[in-house]
Amino acid sequence: MADTGETLFGIEPIALPQGGGPLYLQLKRRIEDALQRGAIGPGDALPSERDLAARVEMSRVTVRKAVQHLVREGVLVQRHGSGTYVAPQLNRVEQSLSQLTSFSEDMARRGMAVHSVWLDRGLYAPSPEETVTLGLGAADSVARVSRLRIAGDTPLAIERAVLSSAILPDPEAIGTSLYEHLDKGGNRPIRAIQRIRALSLGADDAALLDVAPGVASLQIERTSYLASGRVVEFTRSIYRGDAYDFVAELRLGVSR
């Protein structure tokens, strides 16, 4: 469906009225229009930045600025050395915010093949923050387990968990499921508090999730508790903003 011919999917060489404002916003609007009209669709290649620049009679820097805005919004993707493409339509994953569910089982239920890549797994001296959160003593160490969650070939989330080494003495012994492993030791959490915020992705995490740096993402910090009230794990996860919806059910509170 890509059109690198004369009409440039309806983006005329000379800017039509299109409203005023900066050139890069005008171009951004024209590309958005082409998408809305269906002149270009998911997976299609855009003309190269140099081509686009020549045709719309703007400098390449200005074209880049328009394109980068759309990349940050998740509308386009750029691949170094290859080209610029309309972002493939992702099926957003819905995840409940009221039940502690299993990533693997969640995905299986949706018919998605998932796997994880370990980013880190080992014993460390705790940071002051970890000492406080996990309620550790001075001599205690912590197990850090980090992994990248992948569905098909789309990375969805980075999970970084920290536990007392008393609860997880051998991080290497975890199979695919941390909770299953904890269960065996009688340390399965029954309750958790999650804190959700929006986050602009840094270069490193963006690379792991295969998106552009600066893209909006969701960071979730989870503190899990045993029935005894003891903290089992503290996990900081980063979810791709374009791939996840979190769903919560609310009950009547006070009047607003």
Added chain:
Amino acid sequence: MADTGETLFGIEPIALPQGGGPLYLQLKRRIEDALQRGAIGPGDALPSERDLAARVEMSRVTVRKAVQHLVREGVLVQRHGSGTYVAPQLNRVEQSLSQLTSFSEDMARRGMAVHSVWLDRGLYAPSPEETVTLGLGAADSVARVSRLRIAGDTPLAIERAVLSSAILPDPEAIGTSLYEHLDKGGNRPIRAIQRIRALSLGADDAALLDVAPGVASLQIERTSYLASGRVVEFTRSIYRGDAYDFVAELRLGVSR
């Protein structure tokens, strides 16, 4: 605490080793270091882009690229015609994801003075999406009420609610509280589903929230129900990513 003198808060004219990579990332790292060392703090002015460029011997475009990354991350703020500043430390607002609470009362409990600005309040023909969501007939109209929520002088959120005009025939009659108004008519919701996602702010919403375009934010879509199961309102809200934490409590689900 701003330092526009020779040392440039420890950012030396000639780049120290600092690791490699693109110049703009090196500069970004040096500014982050200065912040971490406390050489500059919230509210402080940075040197102008031209000054910075001269001192670190990079072009202004490269300096801008470093600065803009930090602006997008919420670390710095720029004010056109005025300068570049370290972002003031915001007290994040915590909001529960398991109770339907009142924005105004929530804030009052935290000792914050809040007010709202109406962005829109009126009766309209429904969009197809609204017709479906609200379960409307062909001849029904909808009330749209949009407002900007402000704490002190910091805009925190944009709320855009849509209701059947059968439930809200006169949008102008709302005082400060939509729910209070609904209550009077016996149409108070008792249950709601919220859908949370990360979103990169567009120019218009960014301007309303007084942040840079492209900054990460949280979008929450809420569908509220009456005891009868009927949908009362559909609200799409956008929360400043740097000002909000949403907190949810989870109970044990299936194994992971």
Added chain:
DNA sequence: GAGTGGTCTAGACCACTCG
């Protein structure tokens, strides 16, 4: 090797702020 995006420069003009 041709083509692509990623980085970088030097310079220009504009719109805005501030005293």
Added chain:
DNA sequence: GAGTGGTCTAGACCACTCG
């Protein structure tokens, strides 16, 4: 009016991809 960020250009070189 001086200074600031916002936009824009023409041109260059690099790192990467792809057939």
